[in-house]
Amino acid sequence: MTSGVPGIVVAGPRSGSGKTTVTLGLLRAFTRAGVRVAGLKCGPDYIDPAFHARACGRPSLNLDAWAMPPGALAGLAAEAAQGCDLVICEGLMGLFDGVPGLPGRAGSTADVAAALGWPVLLVHDVSGQAQSAAAQIAGCAVFDPRISLGGIILNRVGSARHHALVAAGLARTGLDVLAALPKAPELSLPERHLGLVQAEETADLDRRLDAMADFVSAHLSLDVVRALAKPSAAIGADPLGSPIPPPGQRIALARDAAFSFVYPHVLDGWRRAGAAILPFSPLADEPPPEEADCCWLPGGYPELHGGRIAAASQFLGGLRAFATRRPVHGECGGYMVLGESLVDAAGTAHPMAGLLSVRTSFAKRKLHLGYRDAETLQPSSLGPSGTRLKGHEFHYASIVDLGGDLPLARVQTAYDESPTLAGSRRGPVSGTFFHALVATQQLA
Structure with a gap:
């Protein structure tokens, strides 16, 4: 092409x-x-x-x-x-x-x-x-x-x-x-x-x-x-196909001012693979659509809406019920919402979904920025165990308590630093602070 x-x-x-x-x-x-x-x-x-x-x-x-x-x-x-x-x-x-x-x-x-x-x-x-x-x-x-x-x-x-x-x-x-x-x-x-x-x-x-x-x-x-x-003078252009395999055929996608960081090429790839995107708004207290077979909480600004999310009982209750039978994944802000609590800039702790044991805080800002080369250690919405991903991390929130969930991935930066464990998985629920750009096996 x-x-x-x-x-x-x-x-x-x-x-x-x-x-x-x-x-x-x-x-x-x-x-x-x-x-x-x-x-x-x-x-x-x-x-x-x-x-x-x-x-x-x-x-x-x-x-x-x-x-x-x-x-x-x-x-x-x-x-x-x-x-x-x-x-x-x-x-x-x-x-x-x-x-x-x-x-x-x-x-x-x-x-x-x-x-x-x-x-x-x-x-x-x-x-x-x-x-x-x-x-x-x-x-x-x-x-x-x-x-x-x-x-x-x-x-x-x-x-x-x-x-x-x-x-x-x-x-x-x-x-x-x-x-x-x-x-x-x-x-x-x-x-x-x-x-x-x-x-x-x-x-x-x-x-x-x-x-x-x-x-x-x-x-x-x-x-x-x-x-x-x-x-373009490029030779050998290839369609990217589905850069990350779709986590399901009907994907419930959180989409509003708190959950907005989704790469267009990822959504396009999911659609090309035959998946349907079913948007819903946690800030409007909407639960994941019942007809979906998986749920994806992208990044965004949940730290600016902690009180509204904590009060969104239909969203949180629907998400918990959804996760009893179907997979849920959160990236960055979505990961924070899947955890036990989120502390906002004023120092107020807001209870979140509690589907993962992680506790996060935005009260003391610390920049986390850079590319991440990841290999999953557990099967999840990102793919089977051993899936290789290239992604990116950019946030100011920090983990206060990781809890006892299984680590989701082993990640390395672009600077040849020693690999570290990242993310969490409990049953069908998973989350990471890094956003996945591509699954590299598909690009070999």
Whole structure:
């Protein structure tokens, strides 16, 4: 499977350069101009793809160069491009930032751009510098010969004089500057501890996206950006199929503001395998649908809704009854809700489902972040014992008491650290703090 639809990667030298504003502005501006455009996101980010989808009206998928081999990246890119005229892929962190890994498998934006052969549109924040910006941008242009910079967007330019000084330095590099964006703090999106406030919770989001589109298109030619994009040069693109085997044929999926972190490519894979997704809302006190044969509680923000979840008697009672006969799995926030209790930021302990013995707390925040290479030790909704998975962990909650349940998996980080035990399993109920991206046996 290959795609002749042109694509481009929007990246920055570091986090906070402005690539999200540029990406969302381009997606909405192209959509308003009648161009069928789709978004993609480098890395395991859950939140940005939902903004992409809102901006252009099409699903946005994650491309992760650490978890997915190049053929799978190309297959997902081709899937996203179906019925489109253009694909815009937003990078993660800095352009070359990743983890130790095999060539092309470090999880960086550059790895994705190289795998697909798409040019990079580099967004550089020039606040606090002038001619020195040229040295950093020139370094990005030559650091990795696998990629090419299609053009430069200067962001947060302070004045005409500031622009002139930056341009004077860049004139020595021969690189094309496509736009100079002035400072626009009013375009910033609200944030919380795991990144942006979710798209469905962001007030007046369509007005905000239209404002980004107006801003970007006022300073940057859409025709120039479209002309820079190139069809994927990937060879041997493979459809990802079902990246994680569906845990059942009728999957009850918790879906609301507390349970929202589900990878679109995982859901698509389940559907391709013939599974039906049956959403329900714990915050609305809905139990898992009775006709489901398994239940999946994804991550999200249960720590912000501990009181409501604890008071949701129909949800908790229905979940407990469901688990007496059918499997239940929780990822990250879902794992916390399956446990005995959850302590919120104020220090209040809320009783949870009690289907696992783990107790968690958000009162004292500690960042847990990074890739996880996992092998299951027990059969569960993730697969039989011995299932190999690549996943990601990003949360601030901590385990206060793991309890006496069986460990679910043995996990290792990307830094060759000693393996550790992770997750819990009791009967048909299982949970982990890591989110599974792919089951690696299927990608061999």
